[in-house]
Amino acid sequence: MDQGPFRSASATQAPRRSSLSPQEIAWRLGRSRRDFLRDAAGMALGASLMGATPFVHAATAARKRKVIVITFGGGARDQETFAPEGQINIPHMLGELIPQSSFFTQVTNQGILGHYVATASLATGVYETLNNFSAVPPEHPTVFEYFRKDLRRPVSDAWVVAPSNGFNRIGESECRSYGAGLGARVVLPKHLLGAATSGSNADYGHLLRDNYETPLYAPQIGGGEFELQQLETILKLSVGDFMSHARTLSSPDELSVYIAKRLMQQESPSLLWITMHDIDIAHSGAYSLYVDAIRRTDRLCAELWKAVQEEPEYAGNTTLLILPDFGRDADQDSGGNGFQHHRTGDPASRTTWMMALGAGVRQGVVYDSPVQSIDLVPSIGAIMGFSAAQAQGRPIKELL
Amino acid sequence: MLPQNLQADQFAGYPPQARKLAVANLAAFRQLPLSFLPGLLREVIEYDFKFPAERSAIDKELANLSSLSPTQISEWFHAFSLLSLSSKLEHLDWIARPAQFVEQESAYLWATHQLDAFSRAATDYGDRLRSVLPVEPLPVRRLGIAVIGQGVASYDEPLFRNLRAHGTYFGKVKPDDGLELLLGEVEARAKSHPVPYGHWYVDGGAAARQSPSLTNVCYQALEPTRSNLLKYMQTEIARPGMGPEELRSDLARLLPSDLGMDKAGDAVLDRFQVRLFTEGSGTQIFSTTFAQWTTREALRRAQPLTLLVRFAPRQRQKPMNELLSNANANPELDPAGSLVDADMAAYYHWINQQRLPGAEQSSFLTWFEGHNQALLIAPTLPRGVQSDSAMDLKGLLALATS
Numbered sequence: 001m002d003q004g005p006f007r008s009a010s011a012t013q014a015p016r017r018s019s020l021s022p023q024e025i026a027w028r029l030g031r032s033r034r035d036f037l038r039d040a041a042g043m044a045l046g047a048s049l050m051g052a053t054p055f056v057h058a059a060t061a062a063r064k065r066k067v068i069v070i071t072f073g074g075g076a077r078d079q080e081t082f083a084p085e086g087q088i089n090i091p092h093m094l095g096e097l098i099p100q101s102s103f104f105t106q107v108t109n110q111g112i113l114g115h116y117v118a119t120a121s122l123a124t125g126v127y128e129t130l131n132n133f134s135a136v137p138p139e140h141p142t143v144f145e146y147f148r149k150d151l152r153r154p155v156s157d158a159w160v161v162a163p164s165n166g167f168n169r170i171g172e173s174e175c176r177s178y179g180a181g182l183g184a185r186v187v188l189p190k191h192l193l194g195a196a197t198s199g200s201n202a203d204y205g206h207l208l209r210d211n212y213e214t215p216l217y218a219p220q221i222g223g224g225e226f227e228l229q230q231l232e233t234i235l236k237l238s239v240g241d242f243m244s245h246a247r248t249l250s251s252p253d254e255l256s257v258y259i260a261k262r263l264m265q266q267e268s269p270s271l272l273w274i275t276m277h278d279i280d281i282a283h284s285g286a287y288s289l290y291v292d293a294i295r296r297t298d299r300l301c302a303e304l305w306k307a308v309q310e311e312p313e314y315a316g317n318t319t320l321l322i323l324p325d326f327g328r329d330a331d332q333d334s335g336g337n338g339f340q341h342h343r344t345g346d347p348a349s350r351t352t353w354m355m356a357l358g359a360g361v362r363q364g365v366v367y368d369s370p371v372q373s374i375d376l377v378p379s380i381g382a383i384m385g386f387s388a389a390q391a392q393g394r395p396i397k398e399l400l
Numbered sequence: 401m402l403p404q405n406l407q408a409d410q411f412a413g414y415p416p417q418a419r420k421l422a423v424a425n426l427a428a429f430r431q432l433p434l435s436f437l438p439g440l441l442r443e444v445i446e447y448d449f450k451f452p453a454e455r456s457a458i459d460k461e462l463a464n465l466s467s468l469s470p471t472q473i474s475e476w477f478h479a480f481s482l483l484s485l486s487s488k489l490e491h492l493d494w495i496a497r498p499a500q501f502v503e504q505e506s507a508y509l510w511a512t513h514q515l516d517a518f519s520r521a522a523t524d525y526g527d528r529l530r531s532v533l534p535v536e537p538l539p540v541r542r543l544g545i546a547v548i549g550q551g552v553a554s555y556d557e558p559l560f561r562n563l564r565a566h567g568t569y570f571g572k573v574k575p576d577d578g579l580e581l582l583l584g585e586v587e588a589r590a591k592s593h594p595v596p597y598g599h600w601y602v603d604g605g606a607a608a609r610q611s612p613s614l615t616n617v618c619y620q621a622l623e624p625t626r627s628n629l630l631k632y633m634q635t636e637i638a639r640p641g642m643g644p645e646e647l648r649s650d651l652a653r654l655l656p657s658d659l660g661m662d663k664a665g666d667a668v669l670d671r672f673q674v675r676l677f678t679e680g681s682g683t684q685i686f687s688t689t690f691a692q693w694t695t696r697e698a699l700r701r702a703q704p705l706t707l708l709v710r711f712a713p714r715q716r717q718k719p720m721n722e723l724l725s726n727a728n729a730n731p732e733l734d735p736a737g738s739l740v741d742a743d744m745a746a747y748y749h750w751i752n753q754q755r756l757p758g759a760e761q762s763s764f765l766t767w768f769e770g771h772n773q774a775l776l777i778a779p780t781l782p783r784g785v786q787s788d789s790a791m792d793l794k795g796l797l798a799l800a801t802s
Contacts, residue, residue, distance in 0.1 A: 085561060112510045129511040133644045281717070284682035285689030288740035289717055331748070334755055335519070337696060338748055340681065345515045 033082050033105040033353055043103060043366045065359065065384055066318040068308065069273045070301060071122060073115040074280030075324035075352050076294045077339060089294045092302035101357035102365045102398060108351050109326040109373040113342045118325040119275055120170060125377030125391025137169040140390050143377045144171055144184035147271050150386035156267050158184035161260045162275040163252045187230060189255040193246055195228050196239045235262045253278040257300045261307045268313040276300065282328065285340050319361060319383055321376065323354035356399060367398050401490060403437050404430045410495045415448035421462065428465040431473045434490065435483040435518065441498040449671045451597050453703040460533050476528065479521035483514055499652060535757055540593045540705055541801060542762035544753045545582055547710040548742035549768045550605065551735040559768055560775040562747040565784045567777030574792040575770050579608055581793040586708050587613050597702045604691030605712025615669065617694050619687045622673060626684060628659045629677050651678040686714040688738050692745035699752045709749065711742035750777065763800035767793065776800055
């Protein structure tokens with residue numbers, strides 16, 4: 001809701017400009033992450049490793065390969081995560097996940113830094129330009145459509161779990177050669193809860209928090225017969241049991257992870273995409289709530305990875321990819337207000353990281369080579385054996 | 401409509417001083433690219449309601465533009481002229497509604513991957529402008545004070561972590577009468593150096609007192625305005641076809657009188673306060689965000705010589721719909737979370753202060769209210785060290801300003 005980058009055109013401001021180019025700053029951000037990780041988690045450098053990835057030897061297992069993607073809607077900055085002062089907020093990622101992972105320190109997003117449009121870009125491999133605040137489908141085919149069409153997979157094999165109303169169109173593009181009927185099923189846990197409680201949300205308000213990217217505009221939670229059908233026929237969960245369990249949870253992302261785990265048990269999709277959103281409370285300007293959300297997200301990522309190990313359908317054949325959709329503004333950029341937003345387009349807001357772990361992934365390796373967020377879909381295609389024909393990104397060679 | 405076709409009568413809808421200013425600088429405006437000019441007009445159209453520091457900056461910027469030859473204008477704005485805008489943008493009424501134009505231009509630049517080029521052009525322009533404008537000496541060293549942690553009995557985590565490298569940490573502060581001592585010193589500075597809007601007291605809760613020598617902004621005193629705004633927002637959100645962008649545009653048009661502010665008030669300050677609520681994100685629901693944003697905007701716009709901000713506990717997090725409905729007159733508070741919010745806000749206070757002229761001579765003090773912890777940044781004090789000296793807040797301020 002505050003100003004965009006235009007204020008810096010006024011002589012009344014005094015932006016402090018670095019002498020480094022945005023590319024150099026992004027590179028340094030990546031280098032810092034690498035150094036932090038090397039110190040904190042004893043990670044090796046990817047450049048020093050030779051030989052082929054385990055994926056090369058795993059072709060025969062491709063049919064059983066499962067991929068889970070977790071995106072953070074609302075990035076977390078280094079000083080609250082990987083930098084020494086932030087590591088207290090991510091004990092699970094640092095102590096449990098990163099040592100098992102290949103970690104990419106320099107993932108840049110050159111597109112529009114709004115959560116829906118950025119997540120759509122992640123899912124299509126193209127920098128989409130759709131209206132961030134409209135519930136419209138992506139223009140280009142999604143990873144779910146490539147996956148299902150190329151590999152002839154049923155609708156039950158690709159699912160999206162997303163917390164926000166606008167994300168209900170993320171599963172399927174408007175591309176004519178893909179599109180209708182070839183996408184993922186999308187479950188919006190808040191919708192489910194809204195439907196289950198029939199508008200009486202007294203005990204569940206904490207799970208129905210809204211899209212913080214527009215904190216002044218909080219669309220009403222809706223819900224209906226379709227969602228309740230999903231609950232009972234697909235998740236095999238009675239309304240009573242669902243509501244009873246929901247009462248034990250503390251945030252929308254906890255609800256999303258609960259639904260995702262239920263989906264893993266009941267449907268075992270090969271491609272599961274989960275969008276977390278609690279961190280975006282940062283837009284309200286309350287730093288303590290932002291940090292609380294980072295800690296919660298850290299815990300939930302580890303919880304989901306633990307579920308992968310415990311589910312027979314997933315254990316040993318699942319690759320988990322975790323990445324924020326983008327970063328947040330740097331404290332020093334006068335066009336922004338630090339952690340609160342991601343509106344300046346500065347290197348800190350465009351540069352983030354990605355963690356890959358599980359089947360076919362080298363453990364304990366850090367890669368500094370720059371990749372783009374639109375490289376995700378072609379990389380998943382390479383892992384699972386489909387072609388992301390219209391994606392503009394390139395497969396990440398360290399995962400091939 | 402392009403800038404070269406501008407006519408004086410197109411500024412007829414501007415407030416009197418803004419209109420006079422625009423007409424006087426018409427020749428310069430006609431030479432500027434469309435990617436730049438509406439951003440400038442967005443400032444000019446508000447001229448009548450700007451703080452003195454802002455008016456001075458606009459005057460100097462326009463004087464500089466008018467002094468440039470056509471060749472120099474081409475050179476100064478070359479990067480802006482390379483940006484490609486749509487014909488739809490050209491057809492918008494950017495003269496009468498420059499802010500709306502800028503908002504749509506921003507969306508267009510994002511979508512067409514030109515935002516980075518625009519940001520570079522804007523930063524280069526700002527740097528170049530500052531390099532040619534004279535810097536006037538300040539009458540007194542700038543001073544920022546952030547009082548944090550009201551209502552917190554004890555806190556075990558380290559405070560001021562972001563600021564410690566830049567100043568001296570004091571762990572044996574005598575807290576007695578601390579707020580009173582600080583306010584008294586701020587008032588004394590205001591009396592010694594009377595500058596319009598030059599000395600501010602911002603309170604995120606109930607003000608300790610209203611001081612006539614200071615510019616006072618108080619969250620609790622603005623409760624009727626905030627309440628009216630939240631009611632307005634609830635009504636707007638319920639309207640068919642309403643979306644976040646429409647709501648933002650509606651809010652941007654609100655005036656103090658629309659929110660029930662007294663017409664006999666200070667027109668400049670009243671507009672500023674309305675903008676805090678209509679342009680800020682989270683200021684409507686969290687007092688800590690309000691205090692932080694007010695501090696940032698006061699520093700950016702009014703460039704005060706002194707700014708004391710005191711943070712108060714904000715309400716505990718609830719669903720956004722519930723927060724916006726403002727139904728509970730006595731919401732549950734979150735003092736510990738508010739301390740964390742305010743600690744970060746104090747860091748931002750210092751950063752924003754350092755963006756202003758005279759930064760190398762400015763001082764900054766942050767104090768955990770009622771407790772013995774403080775951090776002081778001053779040109780004469782060492783950085784990244786701890787002091788065991790026992791002194792009261794007046795003593796700390798003496799160090800800050802000596």
